[in-house]
Amino acid sequence: MRWAGAAGLLAGYAADQVLGDPRRGHPVAVFGSFASSVQQRMYADDRARGAAFTATLVGAAAGLGLAADRVTARQPLARWVVTAVATWAVLGGRSLTREADILHAQLADGDLPAARRQVRNLVGRDPSQLDAQELARATIESVAENTSDAVVAPLMWGAIAGVPGLLGYRAANTLDAMVGHKTPRLRRFGWAAARFDDVLNYLPARVSGALAAALAPAFGARPREVVRVVRRDAGKHPSPNAGVVEAAFAGVLGVRLGGANVYEGEVEDRGTLGDGPPPAVADIHRASRLSSAVGLAAVGLAAAGLAAAGRRARRRA
Incomplete structure (x- = not known):
């Protein structure tokens, strides 16, 4: 079954790269709409109520995955299909690089108004006064963070915990995006969602950073220098994971x-991260390529880990 899971991760990753996200009826969007309705009923300016909200929805998503795992427990082909579909549903790598490529084209054409509208798909900051250089920085920072959140982390949790890991992680990450903001209304209610997302992304963020460092020579950089920058600068960022x-x-x-x-x-x-000049428009395309390379390395690592676990299980048997 681990081989079926590994093949499912690979197939789901390939489907994401080829198909991207559906324009209508995306499972994550459906979950978000359901979570919004639950939030309206459960909201209170209280950490305990927010924790119950988070546990209920993440538990429901993981429980759905656990049911799928049990139904396909003795059916390798069905497990492969379910894992592939779940992986495709939770990954966002192709959509991420597509958004970055659109922004690159708009900025290359000098269309700042269009780029300011487009960047809202990637960042929560106010883009109304951003120039081309700041828009490039915003795009690259979002590409970096979401390479971990939307690609590496779900693949890792899929390798660790199967379909429940895939669905539970995506539910937690979606709730963090919905309520994990430090606004007066959500500071208490969204606390649990934000902290749980930090915990789930702690290891994936560091794996993402390590993979980026390993791939540095392909981009004209040295892994040792990348590690030095991470050690020196990651802690300046307010997020314990995005900074890495x-x-x-x-x-x-x-x-x-x-x-x-x-x-x-x-x-x-x-905080200030890195030693080079501010990013130029051309660096967006390089960041998109790096994101794709990290994602490819991550799915290979996840599938190899599952396959190795399968070999060990057969030897013990």
Whole structure:
């Protein structure tokens, strides 16, 4: 069954790269709509209520995956299909690089108004006053963070916990995006979702950074220098996980990321990551290529891990 799971991860990754996200009826969007309705019923300015909300929805998603695992327990072909479909549903790698490529084209054409509208698909900061350089920085930072959140992390949790890991992780990450904001209304209610997402992404973020460092020579950088940048700069970022991946991308691409961002009228300092100059428009394409390379390495690592576990299980048997 582990071989079926490994093949399912590979097939789901391939489906994401070829098909991307559906424009209508995406399972994650359906889950988000359901979560919004549950939030309306459960909301209170209270951490305990927010924790119950998070546990209920993540538990429901993981429980659905557990049921799928049990139904296909003795059916390798069915397990392969279910794992492939779940993997395709939770990954966002192709959509991420597509958004980055659209922004690259808009900025290359000098169409700042279109790029400012487009970047809202990737970031939560206010883009209304951003110039081409700042839009490039915003895009690369989002590509870096989401390479971990939307590609490496679900693959890792799929390798560790099968379909329940895939669905449970995506549910937790979606709830963090919905309520894990430090706004007056959500500061308490979204606390559990934000902290749980931090826990789930702790290891994937560091694996993402390590994979980026390993791939550095393909981008004209040295792995040792990337590691140095991560060790020095990752802690400057307010996120314990995003800082690792963004610093790694900054080191590989030879650019400087981070700085001041505006969120709902408030300025937040994200620290300075990297030693190079501010990113140029052309660096968006390089970041997109790096994201794709990290994702490919991650699915290979996840599938190889499952296959190795299958071999060990057969030897013990």
